Amino acid sequence: MSYETRPQTYDETIKILEKKDYRGIAEFILPSVKDAEEVSLEPTQLSVPDMREMDFLAKVNMNSESFILHIEFETAYKSNTEMMKRMLRYYTYIKWHNDLPIYQVLVVLKKPENVKNIKGTFESKVQNLDVLKYKYKVIKAYEIDKNEVLKQRKIVLYPLRVFMKHDEIDEEQHIEECLKVVEGLEDKDYYYLTVECVKKLYKESKYEKYVKEEILMQSSLYREPYEKGIQQGRKDEKVNTVLKFLTKRFGILPDEIKEKIEKLDMINLDIILDKVLEYKDIDDLKKFLH
Template sequence: MVLKWRWCIQMSYETRPQTYDETIKILEKKDYRGIAEFILPSVKDAEEVSLEHTQLSVPDMREMDFLTRVNMNSESFILHIEFETAYKSNTEMMKRMLRYYTYIKWHNDLPIYQVLVVLKKPENIKNIQGSFESTVQDLDILKYNYKVVKAYEIDKSEILKEGKVVLYPLRVFMKHDEIDEEKHIEECLEEVEKLEDKDYYFLTVECIKKLYKESKYEKYVKEEILMQSSLYREPYEKGIKEGELKGRREEKIETTIRLLTKKFGTMPEEVKEAISKLDLVTLELMIDEIFEYKSLDDIKKYIQ
């Protein structure tokens, strides 16, 4: 059984370089509010936190990791989080974050709070920067900054104290000065093994593989626990595809209800229930036409 698991690790890196990005997406779907509150603690007091569409058309760039709309104390803004394990240079990262900012702003005119979470300590970068200024002929052209969170400087025990289960797999990347690497990996696996949802065990293993690519620690992985995860039992690609479709549909339901409420006021519960049963294509059609509606009667063709 160990040999089988070892082979799976090798194959995942040879054929599935995007696996880690999928890991972040799964954690987001499990508890996106928990992630938002960890990165920005004041979100705990928010009246509304809702997932936003992250598949914006950004040429030559991967999909954004995490995008939510936050309504808090009469202020609305977009929270954008990127998780990075291979930090190459300040210049490259700033350009990437600025391109994301530009595309988010193009599609949504709300203020944007950007956060970069660096999971793995860079080998050649001593000072991670999160801001720059551009001046031409003594004229201030641009001042740009985003918050930088260094996960590898966070004490992993703090995550357990706060009970942020959605972050348990990411504890693999966090500070563990008091114990060596092997003991650290063993402890991280033991904590997620206690959880009822075995997907967290599977996702912790994925994080281990990202941090320790030579797979030195497979001896600590219990395949009988790993196999209890739905992510292990089902074909991974199929699970991701279905999860993405379900997640997109849920996002569209929330967006449709939010926009209609903003336009017409409090929505009748029966209307909300009817919208929640619509398919993805119908929801997208409703959103496209939402600014043409004069009253709620205009949406009856979709919900009857």
């Protein structure tokens, strides 16, 4: 299995899934949340310069009990010590700003290469005095049966099925099946997010033949990429998006068409993005640009 790993690879994906159905994520990670009277998202942005933003933070009111649910999704698990320090720092930060009890969960997406036993507990003792006992729940996504997500109809987790157990089929069949599941969903963003997870995890040669461009193009995320560093809304970037979109649809564009598109305002650029799938051929585009 070939991987392309880097810190925070899936941060944007998790944030988008969170916006779509944060309660669904919470209920899958902690099933008892199904009985909660209220689940509300909390701010995850930290004021500490060297700390990464938390993946998921929510306040839960359930059966006369209130607590904070904190979930971290990890793809590059390096060591128990490093992760425990990071989780503990998150805990102290949350506790500093909110005095409610905190339920922490670590979801390990990719199986670590150099850590055989993932730990979620830490005890500190000095002079026979128990100074600290710390614990968080560990969920290993790669040990979860991916079909269980389908049984529970947890659509928000469909893109993350890419990481889950698939012993009965090989990698290419697994990729094809994961994409097939999201292909028919009304919200095409799930297809886009599944492709993003797949392409970060496998070599391009393994997945590219299974990706259907006509479905991918229907996702709003395809039109407005969320990769770090992209400033959305600027005209030059919108032009590049339109040109890329049209090139994928019709092939290499004539220079005269490129020049006309570059001169369009934001409104007309958006019109092209909205109607591009309706254009039967490049002549339909030329009529619009005339």
